[in-house]
Amino acid sequence: MAVREILEYPHPVLREVAKPVPRVDDEIRRLVDDMAETMYDAPGVGLAAPQIGVSLRVFVIDIASEDEPSELYVFINPEIVTTHGTQVWNEGCLSFPGVSEEIKRAEQVTVRALDRDGNSFELQADGLLAVALQHENDHLNGVLMIDKLSALKKRMMGRKLAKKQKSQDAEA
Numbered sequence: 001m002a003v004r005e006i007l008e009y010p011h012p013v014l015r016e017v018a019k020p021v022p023r024v025d026d027e028i029r030r031l032v033d034d035m036a037e038t039m040y041d042a043p044g045v046g047l048a049a050p051q052i053g054v055s056l057r058v059f060v061i062d063i064a065s066e067d068e069p070s071e072l073y074v075f076i077n078p079e080i081v082t083t084h085g086t087q088v089w090n091e092g093c094l095s096f097p098g099v100s101e102e103i104k105r106a107e108q109v110t111v112r113a114l115d116r117d118g119n120s121f122e123l124q125a126d127g128l129l130a131v132a133l134q135h136e137n138d139h140l141n142g143v144l145m146i147d148k149l150s151a152l153k154k155r156m157m158g159r160k161l162a163k164k165q166k167s168q169d170a171e172a
Contacts, residue, residue, distance in 0.1 A: 001033045003041045004052040006094045009144060009161065014095055018050050018057045018140040020077050024118030028058070032074050032116050035060045040070075044094045046132040048139030051095050059136035063128045073123070078113035078137055081122070089131045093145050098164065099157060103148045105134045 007013055021028055031054060039047035039060055048059040061073045085107030092100040108126045111133050115121055125133055135145065146157055 001030075001037045004034050004038045006038065006042065006047070006051050007053055008097065009095050009146065011095075013050055013053050013055060014139070014144060015142045016050060016055045017142050018048075018055045020057050021114075024076055024114055024116070028056075028076065029116055031056070031058060032060060032076075036062075036072055036074075039094075042094050044092075045128070046136045047094060048136045050139050050142075057140045059139065061129070061132045061136060063132060073129075074116040075111065075133075075136070076114040076116070076118070078111050078133075078140070080109050080111050080134065080137055082108075082110040084108040087127075087131070089128070091131065091135060091145055093135070095139075096145060096157075096161070099160060101145060101149055101153060101157065103131075103135075103145055105131050109133050111137070 031049065035047050035049065035052065038052060039062065045063050046059060046061040049056045057077045059075050062070050064070050083106035086104055087107040088102050088104050090100050091103045107130065108124065109130045110122060110124045112120065112122045146154055149157065
């Protein structure tokens, strides 16, 4: 297992539509293990393969708080099959470090996917897990949280990111 570099906006790989995983094998399981280690190291509650430069339809999620045991969910070739209701959640993203915004999402979702062993499963989720599922699934389609914002909020986030980049460049 290895911690991988997390790509930050506006890296072009983040805009690619990820390709389906043809088969779940040891290489995919190593990818999943690296993704989990990278997510926990960041720390975050979810990570999609494109965020580490791998354009495959894979993401991992663990919404357990620090005082709870970890519960890692692995989604390979996920498909959101139903959505219900709406909720607004203050979301962050490992590809937008230090930035969070209120994003409107479905309140409940059902997702169908393969697990790390290639077994098909279906999961119904609400709350933070539903938000994380939708957020990470968006990454597989080249959709980022900035795309969910109003024009004004996009400009404000763009300025915030540009200012952060400028200060990083000055430190280097």
